[in-house]
Amino acid sequence: MLVFRPSGYLARVMRIDAVQRQSVISLASTLALTAIGFLSTMYFAHTVGPAILGAYYLFVAYFSVFNLIGDGGFGGAAVKRISEGEDQNAYFTAFALLRVALVVVSVSFLLIAQPYLVKLTSSGTLPWLILALVVSAFTNIVLNGVYGRGKVGINQIGSLVDNLTRIGIQVVAIILGYGLAGLTGGFVAGLLAAGIVNFRFLDLKLAPFCRSHIQSLFAFSFWTFLSSGGYLVFSYADTIMIGYFMTDADIGIYRVALQLTSIATFTTVALHTTLYPKISYWGKQNDLASVERALARAFTYSLLLAVPVVAGGWLLGERLLYFFYGASFSTGAGALAILLFVQVASIFMYLQTMCLNALDRPKDSFRVTAVAVTANVVLNILLIPTYGIVGAALATLATMVLNAALSRRALSRSIRVRIEPGAVGHIVLAALVMVTVVVIYSFVIPLTNVFVVLGAVALGGLVYLLVLLKTDRGIRDELKELIMGLGIPWPGVL
Numbered sequence: 307m308l309v310f311r312p313s314g315y316l317a318r319v320m321r322i323d324a325v326q327r328q329s330v331i332s333l334a335s336t337l338a339l340t341a342i343g344f345l346s347t348m349y350f351a352h353t354v355g356p357a358i359l360g361a362y363y364l365f366v367a368y369f370s371v372f373n374l375i376g377d378g379g380f381g382g383a384a385v386k387r388i389s390e391g392e393d394q395n396a397y398f399t400a401f402a403l404l405r406v407a408l409v410v411v412s413v414s415f416l417l418i419a420q421p422y423l424v425k426l427t428s429s430g431t432l433p434w435l436i437l438a439l440v441v442s443a444f445t446n447i448v449l450n451g452v453y454g455r456g457k458v459g460i461n462q463i464g465s466l467v468d469n470l471t472r473i474g475i476q477v478v479a480i481i482l483g484y485g486l487a488g489l490t491g492g493f494v495a496g497l498l499a500a501g502i503v504n505f506r507f508l509d510l511k512l513a514p515f516c517r518s519h520i521q522s523l524f525a526f527s528f529w530t531f532l533s534s535g536g537y538l539v540f541s542y543a544d545t546i547m548i549g550y551f552m553t554d555a556d557i558g559i560y561r562v563a564l565q566l567t568s569i570a571t572f573t574t575v576a577l578h579t580t581l582y583p584k585i586s587y588w589g590k591q592n593d594l595a596s597v598e599r600a601l602a603r604a605f606t607y608s609l610l611l612a613v614p615v616v617a618g619g620w621l622l623g624e625r626l627l628y629f630f631y632g633a634s635f636s637t638g639a640g641a642l643a644i645l646l647f648v649q650v651a652s653i654f655m656y657l658q659t660m661c662l663n664a665l666d667r668p669k670d671s672f673r674v675t676a677v678a679v680t681a682n683v684v685l686n687i688l689l690i691p692t693y694g695i696v697g698a699a700l701a702t703l704a705t706m707v708l709n710a711a712l713s714r715r716a717l718s719r720s721i722r723v724r725i726e727p728g729a730v731g732h733i734v735l736a737a738l739v740m741v742t743v744v745v746i747y748s749f750v751i752p753l754t755n756v757f758v759v760l761g762a763v764a765l766g767g768l769v770y771l772l773v774l775l776k777t778d779r780g781i782r783d784e785l786k787e788l789i790m791g792l793g794i795p796w797p798g799v800l
Contacts, residue, residue, distance in 0.1 A: 339466070340569075342469065342470070342473055343469070343473065344565070347562065347565060347631075348631055350480060350489070351562060351630075351631040351635060352631070352632050353480050354480060354485055354486075354489075355555070355558075356555040356559050356634050356635060357555040357558060358485055358486045358489070358554070358558075359489075359558035360554035360555050360556065360557030360558030360559070361425070361431065361554040361558075362431075362489040362490065363545055363558060363561040364429075364546070364554065365426070365431040365434065365435060365490055365493075366493070367542040367545040367546050367549070368435060369435055369442075369493075370541065371546075372413075372415065372416050372435070373412070373438075373442050374535060375408065375412040376405070376408045376411070376412035376446075377405070377408065377446060378404070378408050378527060378531055379528065379532075380401055380405060380408070380527045381401075381450045382527065383401070383523045383527040384397060384398065384401035384451070384523065385454040386454075387454070387519075387522060388450075388451065388454025388455060388510070389454045389455075389456065394454070394455070394510060395511050395512070395513035396513050396514065396516070397454075397522075398510040398511075398512075398513075399513050399514075400515040400523060401447065401451075404520070405446060409440060409442075409443040412439055413436055413439055413440070416435065416439070420432065425554065429486060429554070430487070431486065434487070434490035434491065434493075435490075438493060438497060441497045441501065444498075445500050448501055449504045451508050451510045452464075455509065455510065457507055460503070461504070463503060465500065467496075467499050467500050468496040468500035469496065471492075471496040472493055472495065472496025473492070473496075475488070475492035475495045476488055476489050476491075479491060536672065536676060539679040540675075540678070540702075540706075543679075543683055543686055544682075544690075544699075544701065544702055545557055545560070545561060547686040547687065547690050547698065548690060548694075548695060548698055551691050552695070555634070556695055558635075559634070559637060559638040559641075559695060560698060560699075563627065563638035563639075564641075566619075566623075566626065566627065566630075567615075567642060567645040569611075569615050570611060570612040570615040570646065570649035571608070571612065571656070573607050573608045573610065573611045574608040574653050574657065577604045577607065577608065577657070581601075581660070582660055584600065585600060585660070585661055586664040586666075589664060589665040589666065594720065594721050597721050598721050598724070601657060601658075602724050602726050603726070605653065605657065605725045605730075606726045606730060606733075606781075608653040608657065609730055609733055610733055612649060612653055613650075613733050613734060613737045614736070614767070614770045615646070616646040616647065616650060617737045617740060617741050618767075619643070620646065621745065621762075622744070622753070623642045623643060624636050625753045625759045626759065627639060627642065629755070629759055630756075638695060640695075640696045641695045641698070641699040642699075644702075644703050645699050645702070645703075648703045651703065651706040651707045652710075654710040654714065655706055655709045655713055658710065658713035658716075658717050659671045659675070661717055661721070662674075662716060662717055665721075667716070670716045671716075674712040674713045677708070678706070678708050679705075682701060682702065682705035685700070685701035685705060686698060688701075689701050729780060732774060732777045733774060735777060736771075736773040736777065739773045740767075740770040740773070741766075743765060743766065744765065747761075747766075748762060
């Protein structure tokens with residue numbers, strides 16, 4: 307009889323290469339949370355429609371902007387100083403004071419700008435936004451205190467509690483008919499729950515501090531604030547611009563299309579989390595050859611998922627939007643087709659800027675981001691009034707490609723940036739075979755219901771995987787080693 311022994315299984319897992327093991331763990335957690343997010347969004351889309359969903363996305367966008375003002379980059383600075391082990395209570399107290407002061411500034415800016423935020427006022431989300439900013443100040447203070455003390459697991463549990471609480475309350479609130487208030491209320495509840503969880507494990511105390519502690523936090527926060535601001539513009543400038551020039555329904559359709567394309571970057575997010583400390587260490591040891599190899603392999607494994615997702619999205623995107631989210635969302639198919647390529651460009655941008663930061667070149671990373679962000683805002687202003695959400699997608703694509711090109715140029719001054727042509731060629735070949743099979747399938751069986759569409763997705767994924775594993779021995783052997791290391795049998799046919 308087969309007996310499962312957790313200790314034996316854990317020992318088996320721990321024998322897997324560290325980068326592979328950590329990437330799998332990060333990918334699995336990302337997949338789980340994203341799957342929950344996708345299912346809840348599908349439910350919201352069918353229940354409340356694009357207008358209410360769009361108003362909620364606009365609320366989240368404005369929260370991110372004013373929360374950045376409320377943080378000022380001091381969150382990252384506090385983590386850095388507290389983690390260094392000296393004057394931890396003093397740094398924590400100084401950060402808490404700065405954070406409270408900045409949330410007052412942030413809310414004041416919001417109230418001053420209130421006459422221009424017509425959609426927030428008319429939708430009734432402004433009071434929720436103020437409450438979210440206040441709650442976020444509490445959560446941010448305790449979260450960064452816990453994280454700075456090295457309690458990474460508690461920090462991750464807090465994030466999980468945030469997501470599960472938010473989604474759970476939102477679903478219940480929608481069922482009870484609370485609509486937009488239910489979505490925004492769930493958002494605030496998730497923030498509060500995460501803060502409470504982290505507060506339970508906070509072992510820092512309020513203590514006297516002096517001017518030098520404030521100055522030290524300021525010195526570190528500057529570049530963090532600028533980099534965070536650049537990332538924020540990339541994430542939400544299009545949403546805010548669509549909200550200004552168009553309707554809440556257009557925001558909902560655009561953000562749902564963007565969420566659907568994010569499947570392409572699951573692997574990239576996991577690799578970013580895993581590789582940053584490794585590349586930082588290799589850079590410190592001047593082992594640039596290892597950095598080059600890791601980056602090239604990261605490109606390959608990111609494209610391993612992104613290429614078939616882009617190909618499949620082009621074929622089935624309109625049908626997926628129609629059946630998963632509802633008929634009104636299928637009008638976002640044009641934007642989705644462009645946003646799929648945005649995700650491919652983001653792979654190179656994301657990994658290359660990560661390398662710049664890990665190799666201690668944050669100024670270069672910021673300069674690259676600043677140029678792209680400026681272009682992004684200008685293009686959104688020019689294209690959205692004429693082309694709507696398709697214009698927003700085009701602006702995002704152009705600036706993401708620009709960011710990827712500039713970051714590659716900057717990174718090339720330190721290392722040789724390359725892809726693995728053989729492996730990438732096999733990925734493209736497998737995707738082309740997949741496309742051919744799915745096209746034939748759609749001619750034989752019209753895509754008239756969700757089960758037929760899911761059948762096309764499953765068939766395409768299976769064909770892609772089989773062709774890739776048969777043509778690329780390197781990828782096959784690495785995946786086989788990883789799968790068997792996790793205790794999962796490897797199919798003999800492969």
